Amino acid sequence: MNVHPTILAMPVAIPLLFGALSLLMQGIRTPHRVRVQQILAGIAIGANLILALLLLSYTLSGGRMSFQMGLWPAPFGITVYIDGLSAIMLTTVGLLSALIFPFAVATMDAERARLGFYPMALFLLMGANGAFITGDLFNLYVFYEVLLMSSFVLLTLGGTPSQINGGIRYVVLNLMGSMMLLLAAGITYGTLGTLNMAHIAVRMGATPYLVQAVIAGLLLIAFGAKAAAFPVFFWLPSSYHTPHPAVTALFSGVLTKVGMYSLFRTFPLFFPWLLDEWQPLILTIAGLTMVIGVLGAFAQPTIRRLLSFHIISQIGYMFMGLGVAMAPTPYGVGFGLALAILFLVHNQIVKTALLLGGGAVELETGTGKLNELGGVVALRPFQAALFFLAAFSLAGFPPTSGFIGKLGLLEVTFSSGSWVIAAVSVFVSLLTTMSMIRLWQYVFWGKPHSKYRMPKKLATQGASMAMTVPVLILVVLSIAIGVMAQPALDAVQVAASQVIDRVGYVETVGPELTASDLQIPFGNYPADAVAAGR
Amino acid sequence: MTEIYLRLVNLILTPLIILVAILLFLRGHDLPGGGFIAGLLVAAALELTILSRGATVTREQYGPWLIPLVGLGLLVAVIAGLLGIYGGGFFHGMWIEFYLGGDKIKMGTPQLFDLGVMLVVIGMGVTYLLRLSEAAEAVSKNDAVEGEQP
């Protein structure tokens, strides 16, 4: 494939362009305004998905690409960079938004649609895409803010008291996280004199450990807060259940995963040795995140509250993968990272399926409280079956993607000697099953509740299709990843090997950067562990 | 009484401030100023208008155009970026230089981008000031009504 690298600007430019056009529509007092905005959003989301697939096929064949914004040379201008990991994230987020879109169109109430749901969703997409492809630390902060601001706005769209309450907490706690990121970027500039991620990677080896620890720690907190890891996850359970179900589904597929992506990107690039040295810390975070998340899910009274705690729990598994990312395994270094990426993708798919399915139940029955629900399986057998499959995929039953992820992580942790975390993950897996059964039995089995009321808008055939087909596609995808696991594993292995290949990254961004002005050795870890200055 | 003074101040000061803002915007590339500062200044100037004429009246006049103004700003900015593709890549600055009455005038996509920035800042700032002022007005009215009832 031979394309001009300026295509790398498009994942950001397309949603922005169409979002801006949508905003222009906002002032026109026409009854068709929402319709026009839907069409614009549809075009943007479709184009974005096609673009993402194009980039995915390019990177998974081993390619990577970078583009300098405004053609300013490497350490000075802003770099955008794409490799397998970025492309996978672009694709999954593009796919999820494309699937949530019809759900949103069918179920969004007129009030929220009129207030600009569609442009906001486009800006969320833009923020996520920007964060996935950027190669500049400060630019990452900017796109985090775009992401945050669009999520604030989407979260509070509709303005019910619970949304506002959850929203304030969400905003304030996330603000602290992004403050840490901003300070980390500032310190990086102050000590390393640069913001370009490739340039940072080259110079990081020469930095005193003190500075490294501060930068790495602040990044860990900032990204961990975004990913909802222990102990900075409080914003998630207090807010995720409040907005429209489509928004919750979008959030679960995008927001926490951007945090995880950033960890996968920055740590192996900047300080791969810290992944080894701080492994106990990372694995402790992983274990506590898993356990607290799943325990939280036990005590929840509504569908989406329960599912949002599971998001936290699953983040723990990804942290576990990060913890063993650089651990030597029989499958080679970086295999842990590959599985963490696979788990991330699996989680995006399944979690969105569950939240869409659960959201559909909430919308159709008018309640999300577990003890008011029951017998939905009789009302909506097909949706129930899909939910069942997704729930058991989340719990890691074969032959779904969850099983592949769980098995792989178990193999890697056992073979790298991290027994405790492996045991914890197995135990959490059991608790996940228990909690999913609890949800399933409350909502779908038992006696149907007589007082269910379905809004007229949702009672149509089209709306029902729009609520079911996305879930169907996601469930099929999850099972496909499980059944055809090898291609998926190959893909994430390519991505992981590109992520841990620091030299390759720097050469792609700017070949002249490898010859550092600091005369410090720079190489891949751990092959060149000594050379890397550690 | 204060209303009259405010109106007078508004009548004179607002155009003046806006003029200054335009000046700051135009010279922003070379001297302190630029889109942000100009935009904020315009927003502050329009607050004077709001104070003097009342938020509800002002909203009926400008209100519907604020979000589209933000959209327009974004559109201008992203188009400025997209124009750069013609010159080799996204965001690549392109300049035209010409002489007008002996002065060298340069115009380029970065300035267009700066214009977009200014529009967005104006739209955002005024949206908040206007909406909050209006809400504040409504609350005072509402409270007054509620106070009378019991």
Added chain:
Amino acid sequence: MTAIMLAVLVGVLFACGAYMILLRGQIKLVLGLGLITHAVNLALFGTGKLTRGAPPIVPHEQQVTAAMAGQFADPLPQALILTAIVISFGVTAFIVVLIYRRDALTGSDLAPGELATVINTSDPFAPFSSRMVMPEAADDYDILQFELDEVYDNPQAEGADE
């Protein structure tokens, strides 16, 4: 030394801001966040080279050499801070509006808290949990929240289901 002075100032601002946002009360929350914003901006400012009085404005029609570049204040942190200032203005404005709306809806002046009693422990499949005793809701909890949601989410009350 100037850097140390700046660092002390940043520390004081951070301390005051953190203290304020930990106090209950929504006005204090916003003001505290304002202090922290200032602290972060100053901290960022401190990352660059501090140069008294030489703004990074390159004179017209003059070729700048590397040697001269050192005489100007570092422009990059300034650009970064400008971005950060504007972003935090947007966020602050949004928080202010959120608090305004919250106050208008609930009439509460406390920082938001979760409603304790919505954490339901009665699991009809588990007989044991009926023995569980709910702790008394502390004064921090926003008792009204859940009922209010029901009022708002009820389409009959809303009057427009279409």
Added chain:
Amino acid sequence: MSALALCLLLLFLAGPIFWLLKPQRSHAFAWLAALPPAAVTLWQALQMNAVASGSTLVERYAWAPTLGLEVALKLDGLALFFGLLITGIGTCIAFYTNYYLEGDRRQGYFYLVLYIFMASMLGLVWSDDLLTLFVFWEGTSITSYLLIAYKSEYKGAVEGARRALIVTTAGALAMLAGMVLLGLEAGTFNISEILAEPGIATAAITPVALVLLFLGAFTKSAQFPFQFWLPGAMSAPTPASAYLHSATMVKAGIFLLARLHPAFSDLPLWFWSLFLVGGFTMVLGAVSAIRYTDMKALLAYATISVLGMLTMLLAFQEEYALEAFVVTVLAHALYKAPLFLSAGIVDHAMGTRDLRRLAGLARALPVVALTVVLATVSMAGIPPTMGFLAKELLLENFYDLFEHSETLIGGLGFAIAALSAVFLGGAVFTLTWEAFFRRKPDDEAAHLHHAPSFWFAAPALLLTILGAVGALFVGSYEQVLLAPAIAAVAGEPIEVHLKLWHGLTPVFFASMGILVLAVVVFLARGLFRRLYARVPTGFSALAVYDATVDAIYRLAYRVTTVIQGSPMAPQLSVTLLAGVAVVFYAVFFTDGSTSRLLDSLEFPTLTEWAIFALAIIAAITTVRARSRLSAIIALGVVGVTVTLFFIIFGAPDLALTQLLIEVLTVFLLVLVFFHVKPDTPIAHDRREPFRLLVAVAMGFFGFAVVMVNHLSQVGESISPYFIENSLELGKGSNVVNVILVDFRGYDTMGEITVLALAALGGYALLRSTQMHALRQRINAARQMLASEPEPAKSESGREAGHD
């Protein structure tokens, strides 16, 4: 050749097809439903000779080679033996189901799940790979969950299903961990290769892996202390109970143990675990069975006892033990399935299966009575049935051990076996007598309201006849069916010669004695039932399970109350303290000696000191201010001092922006804060010290973050580039502006998007008309709440509690 995979696929696909066919329409579907399993049975029967001659059918399909994941199937003696039972009995069950669920609209769904279960079970016994086995194992778990909870509207069914799934999943996950450990040690997950690995039994990891595998096998096969889920699972429709608990799912654990037997049976760990757990389970199940008046519960406990027996037999390596194992599996399947099926017919016909309400059914249901009597004869071990043969072999094994110096184990085993046999016999006699032959029920009698057709009872009759007379012809199939299975368990070929009649050996006399005692137990059943009624209910494995789950819920509840129920301040503190901890660690626990303090400027000027002091005073005033206005003004002053710093250090753009932002912020704050309720005044509460601590920590954090910048300047800053090239390439002399709109214009683009979003958010939240309508409604609701003393929520809570 992919015959094995095709067979599995046939069964898997039969499910959806049947579901679509709506089989409740006609009894003709019973014949059609029996067809797929019958075909697979027939195919397997045709393979018997080949397998007996030593050739095994192996199929391997790659799945995810990177993870060592493959689908490996192998048809050897053991697999064939179990496979025949699964599909053979499956044929009968499939036929029976159509009658049992006649007219049920969800019959198709039952068939769907049943076929998938059957395929999973068949796959499980055919698999030659640990992970393949696990996959099918979980398949049986999920499908059995759905089968047990078929009547999903009834809480009992749902609860039983949940307990079964949780217990078996817990075991399965432990087993998965064990499998991974074993597989990593052996370098392969292929069972044949692992068994052939020479050092595997003595590897350091093996005991851990084995214990984990045992957990899986014991939970699945309802061994003590995990046996409690099995009776609860009896709420399944009878065909499912009969199938799951006679021939298939509960045998999965046994099958796994039999598979691993060749490699690991030398280990003392293996012997003692299986012997003790199996023996205890055997006695426990047998002794408990007579207590129950629900036919299915009684049979469930009898099943637990047999499962214990099978586990115990696998502890041994002796020939008799393995022969007894294989014959018992066969005999048990052939008598327990008919008993369950008959219980189902009784239930169907009488509307109840409670023994207290049944009596004299032999007249009303003669075919069923015949079935049950024949099965009883086999189960009680009366010659010449299959059950008798099994019992003979079992006793023979222990007697043999007793004679050959293993006095303790042999004696103990003999006693256990005899005791269980006595009680099992007593229990099954009770069942048959009370339901079919006695005159008067204990309780109000149930009435026949739906006489079963002959075909309904036919599958059970067929099986029971096979079990009753099969032993007579044992010589005709022992070499093709039993011997290969025994050889596979032993790991080496074994010569098998089974005889129904051993002569008047001590074992035979013991067997007869057991029968007599069984009759005694039967006669004394009333006494036993009264005795059991006195056993406290809290003293059971179920209570332990409930307590465990209870503890998890309690813990979850505690944790969640802390996480979610707390106000924002603690959560915020944790987030802030995490940042502090990072800096604290870096400063005090790392080697900072490589760093050196840099500073660009010497001393602050007097003006700077003044601004500094003003800033600090203003900041403290903001905190301490009593009125809103003074706090806002103080914050504004802080902003102005920041602006002054910007001016002094050469940042006019920043200063202008900061000033304007400050003005706008003050506008906003004033607009808002004079309409919201004032904060409650600061009270010195008990959190004050903590708050101060966090504040001081954050002060340290801020200080350290700035100082870190001046500790070490590693590389040249990139900023001179901007100054040098701003004018020439960026066409502007204001470098900051050129950076904003050109060098780093992309950042600015993101930034204005943030502003646009903020505008959109403010616009959406502040539409005043809508908001005031809302506020009025909320006020009304609040007044209603105030007038109503008891909120609605406590009522719903009570309801849930009653449930």
